[in-house]
Amino acid sequence: MTLEAVVCSPVAEHRATVIWLHGLGDSGDGFAPIVPELNMPSELGVKFVFPHAPIQAVTINGGMKMRSWYDIVSFDLDKRADEQGVRESAAKVEQLIEQELASGIAADKIILAGFSQGGVIALHLAPRFHQALGGIMALSTYMCAPSKFADEAIHTDLKVLMVHGRQDPVVPMDAGKQAFDVLCTNGLDAKWYDYPMAHQVCGEEIALIRQWLIERLH
Incomplete structure (x- = not known):
């Protein structure tokens, strides 16, 4: 079943797509208000897609059901991401990418972005996808199964923007630095920025994201 999503269509002709995955307990509506703040140049024709994660029980929250890309059974970093759940959600997001390709958008004009849990999916899926995407935006996040990255990654020339709160x-x-190190070790063109903030997105970061997206999608 295809994921439902909030879609912000471009004013001009559709030329590029950013698929942006939210964090635990949030929804596609959570990040949609960032689009007017980014104020992307209209000539780039950028469509933003904010999918809703499936609703499922989350162990660390007492089994409460909420939007989640995967279950979290422990706060320990090496056990935090349920690998099977990550792979299942990555397959669902892959369908969204395929839809954009089918509509005529080139793979290098598709950016996969994610915050927290969403970033885990983005870092997992994009390097393993059958075509090289335009880049990955991984915000306040970490990596699932870093030990398998070298064997499974198909594309090691991807541009990656990583941002984290100190x-x-x-x-x-x-945890973010560990993911960044894995990317760099495997040859990806990753850039790291950190800000004096908590688990959030700040104004300076939005300006950085805007500039990075313009460079990737011009």
Whole structure:
């Protein structure tokens, strides 16, 4: 079943797509208000797609059902991401990418972005996808199964923007740095930025994201 999503269509002709995955307990509506803040140049024709994660029980939250890309059974970093759940959600997001390709958008004009849990999916899926995408935006996030990355990654020439909060109490910055190191070790063109913030997105970061997207999609 295809994921439902909030879609922000471009004013001009559709030329590029950003698929942006939310964090645990949020929805596609959570990040949609960022589109007017980004104020992308109309000539780039950027469509934003904000999918809703499936609703499922989350172990660390007492089994409460909420929107989640995968279950979290432990706060320990090496056990935090349920690998099977990550792979299942990645397959669902892959369908969204295929829809964009089928509509005539080139793979290098598709950006996969994600915050927290959504970033885990983005970092997992994009390097393993059968075509090289325009880039990955991984915000306040970490990596699932880093030990399998070298064997499974198809595209190691991807551009990656990683941003993290120095005071993040949910995903420690060290977890983000570990993912960044894995990307760099495997030859990906990853850039790292951190800000004095918690588990959130700040104004300076939005300006950075805007500039990065313009460079990737011009």
